[in-house]
Amino acid sequence: MSDPLAKLLTICRTSKLSDLKQLxxxxxxxxxxxxxxxxxxISLLIQQCTQIRAPFSYAHLIFLSIPNPNVFLLTxxxxxxxxxxxxxxxHIFSLFHQIRHSSNHxxxxxxxxxxxxxxxxxxxxxxxxxGHVFKLGFASDHFVRNAIMDMYxxxxxxxxxxxxxxxxxxxxxxxxxxxxxxxxxxxxQEEASRLFESMPEKNVISWTAMVTGYSKSGDxxxxxxxxxxxxxKSVVSWNxxxxxxxxxxxVEEGLKLFEKMMDSCDFKPDETTWVTIISSCAAKGDPQLAxxxxxxxxxxxxxxxxxxxxxxxxxxxxxxxxxxxxxIFDEMGVQRNLVSWNxxISAYTxxxxxxxxxxxxxxMPEKNVxxxxxxxxxxxxxGQSAMAxxxxxxxxxxxxxxxxxxxxxxxxxxxxxxHLGALELGKWAMDFFTKxxxxxxISVYNSLISMYSRCGSMEDAKKTFQEMPTRDVxxxxxxxxxxxxxxxxxxxxxLMSKMKEEGIEPDRITFMAVxxxxxxAGLSKQGREIFKSIRKPAIDHYACMVDLLGRTGQLDEAKxxxxxxxxxxxxxxxxxxxxxxxVHKRVxxxxxxxxxxxxxxxxxxxxxxxLSNIYASMERWEDVEKIRELMxxxxxxxxxxxxxxxxxxxxxxxxxxxRSHKYSEEINKVLKELGKKMIDLGYVxxxxxxxxxxxxxxxxxxxxxxxxxxxxGFALVVSGDDAxxxxxxxxxxxVCGDCHRYIKMISKLVGREIVVRDNxxxxxxxxxxxxxxxxx
DNA sequence: GTAGGGTTAG
Numbered sequence: 099m100s101d102p103l104a105k106l107l108t109i110c111r112t113s114k115l116s117d118l119k120q121l122x123x124x125x126x127x128x129x130x131x132x133x134x135x136x137x138x139x140i141s142l143l144i145q146q147c148t149q150i151r152a153p154f155s156y157a158h159l160i161f162l163s164i165p166n167p168n169v170f171l172l173t174x175x176x177x178x179x180x181x182x183x184x185x186x187x188x189h190i191f192s193l194f195h196q197i198r199h200s201s202n203h204x205x206x207x208x209x210x211x212x213x214x215x216x217x218x219x220x221x222x223x224x225x226x227x228x229g230h231v232f233k234l235g236f237a238s239d240h241f242v243r244n245a246i247m248d249m250y251x252x253x254x255x256x257x258x259x260x261x262x263x264x265x266x267x268x269x270x271x272x273x274x275x276x277x278x279x280x281x282x283x284x285x286x287q288e289e290a291s292r293l294f295e296s297m298p299e300k301n302v303i304s305w306t307a308m309v310t311g312y313s314k315s316g317d318x319x320x321x322x323x324x325x326x327x328x329x330x331k332s333v334v335s336w337n338x339x340x341x342x343x344x345x346x347x348x349v350e351e352g353l354k355l356f357e358k359m360m361d362s363c364d365f366k367p368d369e370t371t372w373v374t375i376i377s378s379c380a381a382k383g384d385p386q387l388a389x390x391x392x393x394x395x396x397x398x399x400x401x402x403x404x405x406x407x408x409x410x411x412x413x414x415x416x417x418x419x420x421x422x423x424x425x426i427f428d429e430m431g432v433q434r435n436l437v438s439w440n441x442x443i444s445a446y447t448x449x450x451x452x453x454x455x456x457x458x459x460x461x462m463p464e465k466n467v468x469x470x471x472x473x474x475x476x477x478x479x480x481g482q483s484a485m486a487x488x489x490x491x492x493x494x495x496x497x498x499x500x501x502x503x504x505x506x507x508x509x510x511x512x513x514x515x516x517h518l519g520a521l522e523l524g525k526w527a528m529d530f531f532t533k534x535x536x537x538x539x540i541s542v543y544n545s546l547i548s549m550y551s552r553c554g555s556m557e558d559a560k561k562t563f564q565e566m567p568t569r570d571v572x573x574x575x576x577x578x579x580x581x582x583x584x585x586x587x588x589x590x591x592x593l594m595s596k597m598k599e600e601g602i603e604p605d606r607i608t609f610m611a612v613x614x615x616x617x618x619a620g621l622s623k624q625g626r627e628i629f630k631s632i633r634k635p636a637i638d639h640y641a642c643m644v645d646l647l648g649r650t651g652q653l654d655e656a657k658x659x660x661x662x663x664x665x666x667x668x669x670x671x672x673x674x675x676x677x678x679x680x681v682h683k684r685v686x687x688x689x690x691x692x693x694x695x696x697x698x699x700x701x702x703x704x705x706x707x708x709l710s711n712i713y714a715s716m717e718r719w720e721d722v723e724k725i726r727e728l729m730x731x732x733x734x735x736x737x738x739x740x741x742x743x744x745x746x747x748x749x750x751x752x753x754x755x756x757r758s759h760k761y762s763e764e765i766n767k768v769l770k771e772l773g774k775k776m777i778d779l780g781y782v783x784x785x786x787x788x789x790x791x792x793x794x795x796x797x798x799x800x801x802x803x804x805x806x807x808x809x810x811g812f813a814l815v816v817s818g819d820d821a822x823x824x825x826x827x828x829x830x831x832x833v834c835g836d837c838h839r840y841i842k843m844i845s846k847l848v849g850r851e852i853v854v855r856d857n858x859x860x861x862x863x864x865x866x867x868x869x870x871x872x873x874x
Numbered sequence: 875g876t877a878g879g880g881t882t883a884g
Contacts, residue, residue, distance in 0.1 A: 177875075210875060217876095244876045275877035306878040337879035344880095373880040380881095408881040440882040447883095471883040479884095506884050513884090541884060 118152055125160055140164055141174040148181050151403075158189075168204040169211070172197060176214050183435075187218050209236050213245035221253035244272050251280025275303050282311030302328070306335045313342025318351075337370045344378040352378045372400060373409045380413035388417040404430070408438045415445030440468045447476025452485075467504055475510040483514035484751070487523070490514075508536060509545045516549030518742055519855050524549045544572045551580025554853050554860055571602050579611040584860050585869065587619035591628075606636050613642035618859070622650040637663075641670035648678020653687055669698045676705065680712045688712045696728075703729065703736045741809035743827055745816050752808040765811035772814075772847055781843050806854060810844060827854045842866050 121143065128139050140160060147157045161167065161175050176193060179186045194215060197205050212231050219227055228237075228246055236242045243266065250259035263269065263277050274297050281290035290311055297304060305328040312321035325331075325339045336359050343352030356375050359365055367375070372395065379387050392410075400406070407430055414423035423445045430438060439462045446455035459465070459473050470493045477486035490511045493503060503511075508527065515524040524546075531538065538546075543566040550559035559580045563573060574597040581590035594604055594612050604612075609632050616625030625646045632639055640663050647656035656675055660667055672691040679688030692709035699705065706729050713721035729736075741752045752759065759765065776782050809827045845852045846866030854861045862869040 173875080213876065241876050248877070270876075272877040277877095279877070301877085303878045308878095310878065332878080334879045339879090341879060368879090370880045377881065405881050410881090412881070435881090437882050442882090444882060466882095468883045473883090475883060504883095509884050545884085 117150055118156065121146055121150060121152060121156075125163075129163060137164065137168045137171045140167075141171045144171070144174040144178050147178050154179070154182055154186055166202070166204070169197070169206060169208055172205070173208075173210045173214070176211065180214050180218050184218075190215070190218060207234075209239040209242055212236055212239075212242045216242070216245040216249055219249075221249070224249045224253065240270065244270070244276060247273060248276040248280075251276050252283060254284065256280050256284045256286070271297075271299060271301050271304065275301075275307055278304065278311070279307045282307065282314065285315070287311065287315060302330055302332050302335060305329075306332070306338050309335060309338045309342070313338060313346070316346055318342055318346055318348060331365070333365050333368050333371065336365055337368075337374060340371065340374045340378075344374050344381065347381065349378050349382045369401065369403050369406060373405045376406065376409035376413050380409070380416045383416050383418075385417045385419070388413055388419075404433050404435055404438065407433065408435070408441050411438060411441045411445060415441070415448055420445060420449050420451070436462075436464060436466055436469070440466075440472055443469060443472040443476070447472060447480065450480055452476060452480055452482065465501075467501060467507065470501070471504075471506045471510065474507060474514075478510040478514040478517075481517075483517040486510060486514040487518075502534065503530075503536065505536060505539050505542050509541050512542070512545040512549045516545070516552035519553050520742075521550075521553035521555055524553060538566075540566070540568060540570055540573070544570075544576050547573060547576040547580065551576065551583060552855070554584075554855060556580055556584055556586070569600075569602070571597070571605055571608065574602060575605070575607045575611060578608060578615070582611045582615035582618065583855075585615075585618050587615035587621050587624075590615035591621075591624060594628075606638070609635075610638055610642060613639060613646060617642060617646035617649055620650055622646060622652070637665050637668055638670065640665075640667070641674055644671050645674035645678070648674055649681070651682055653678055653682055653684050657687060667694075669695055669702075672698065673705070676708050680708055680715070683712070683715065685712060685716065700732060701734060703734050706734060707736065741805035741827055743809045743813050745813070750809070750812055752805045752812065754805050756805065756808055759808075759812065761812060761815050764815045765808055768814050769807055769811045772844060775847055776843050779847075781846075807840065810841065810852065814848065827852065842868055 125140075125143055128136060128143070133139055140163075144157055144160060146152075147160075157175065157178050161171075164171065167175075172193065176190050179190050179193075194207070194211065197207055197211075212227075216224070216227055216231075224246070231237050231242055231246070237246070243262070247259050247262045250256065250262065259277060259280050263273060266273060274293060278290050278293050281287070281293065290308070294300070294304060294308055305324060308324045309321050309328075312318070312324060321339065321342050325335065328335060336355075340352050340355055340359075343349070343355060352375070356367075356371070356378075359367060359371070376391065379391050391413075395402075395406075402410075407426055411423045411426050414420070414426070423442070427434070427438060427442045439458060442458050443455045446452070446458065455473060455476050459469060462469060470489070474486050474489050474493070477483070477489060490503070490507065493501065493507070508531065512524060512527055515521075515527060528546075530536070531542075536542075543562060546562045547559045550556070550562060559577055563569070563577045566573065574593060578590045578593050581587070581593065590612050594608060597604060597608070609628065612628055613625055616622070616628065625643070629635065629639065629643050635643075640659065643659055644656045647653070647659065653675075656678060660671060660675065663671070672694045676688055676691035676695060679685070679691060688709060692705055695702070695705040706725050710722050710725040713719075713725065728734075743750050743752075750759065756762070806827055813827065841852055841854060841861070841863045843866065845863035849865075852863040854863070860869075
């Protein structure tokens, strides 16, 4: 044997091979020298493949270079494949199949193969495999036995794992550890602790399992206690604690612990540590921190594996550098896995770039439920509810059997339906749950409450709230916001008291909702009291208060409150003041607010229109013209809103002057007839406001033109003479004063109840009256 | 050769 070869083999034995080059060299020499026990050396070589993260293809090549491998070599290969990840598992099964059916006695499966096989088989194969190893007499082997028990502990039924555990004549620490992790996994905290306490001997893995258990159940205090008490730690223990902090949103604590880890020289962060820290930094969304972390990683020359790069993509996306995220993604090439693709989709949706997200989605080599959820929620959160639902339908008609919508999908879908105000579709979603046996968790319930509220069905919202087994602050907030949008202020306030009684503290959102409710109901006194009870009011609470004071005519107080604010007022604050100034005809305050708004959001046409309306109401036409001129000069275009009507499970959208709908002609006919009737009955003095042709409406610049009219017209057309039932129209902008009057008249003429949802407010029109008399 | 830690969607 040549000297360099002997040296290399020693290196191989002591597992200190450093790179693929060295590995290849060794392989070539083993083959060249036709060594005795070649299988043995090659096995060692393959074991080294794991160490240096050799690619699958290379290990496979080594494997193929041996004409008659024995079972020892095969086991090494199987082990290597199993560590590469699920996408290589089918190679393992096919190899195993070959071995089993081979007549070569060197290839008889032995006890070493089964633990590997069991570990990768997944829950569906435990039973047959269990029977199989039992029949072959391997079930008494320590490692096989542990693998089977661990399987049951992980995938259930946990009781069966316990049974095997109890039947063991000689339990090793590994068996105890498997059992403890199993109990944690299934939520049996007490059993896990009891087992841990009664262990005759513990090792670092037992302790770490406890740290992980507490962390995953959100009990970080105990997790840290166990962590601090550990007689000795490993890098895994540190990672367990760090990930506990990361996943429970204790970002600061995590970073502090990480610093401590860096200071103590005993443990160097490994790749997992970095992944965890990067994800903590992503959660924080702090670009400065991200930058220093990246330079720290660069400085240490950390090997960037697939996990780290994916985490980096996520971090950059969340810290505002989408381009860097994309760059890493592009550079990954074949290193990309499904999660990297998904991370890139969410990177785009989080930055509102739905086109790019869609492109990535379409290019993906394979998709899972997370891919679909990312894109669906992306559409839902960026105001494209209809698209979100279309995508969901596509998902449910996709042939892939392993692809089933889950709770997270449904949260997005329900929310999308809620935004469309499509109650019937929402009810269809409920049927979908039952049919597909999707369990309802607290988030799904919460989204249902929001959906029912948004669709105007407070009874269903209340029912859902009462039905749910446990409620959190979001459940309360959803229902309170529902009451608020329906002008049911008293119920909103009562519910806030109730949540306090149940021990749930109102948060920023709760106060927002209740203050909004008070504002809409004109409950000035209660509103002030609630505002005073907020420990540290946020800027939005100030905006609500300005709105409340403004609506109730206390404009000077509103202005004073703005002056007293500890922070710089944002557009919402001045917007509220501007509205109030218009209603109460306070030109000077209106001008002040409007000009602040022109600075804060120069593109928003609504502010110009509002100020112009104030001038118009006082017949100051020169000033009206001045504002028009300002808009022209700044290139501000009046934004137009859509109106939706849900009909027979489909949502119909209309925009100002819309002639694209197939019923367009009928709709305009109905609207004209109604207009004539209004004039004949003397409802309106000026016929121009009801008989205007849609084409004229398009030309109109300043006065709101009405997609709601078209939507209501459509509803009347499709419902024919049937005068029962409620017409639901959803508009995504503020219903203007003109429109409000118009709908009142329609409701009286056709004798029907018309519900219009305008942003988050509901207007119920009946017999020529509107439920929201505070309407501006 | 067992058992403990990691990235994406709400």
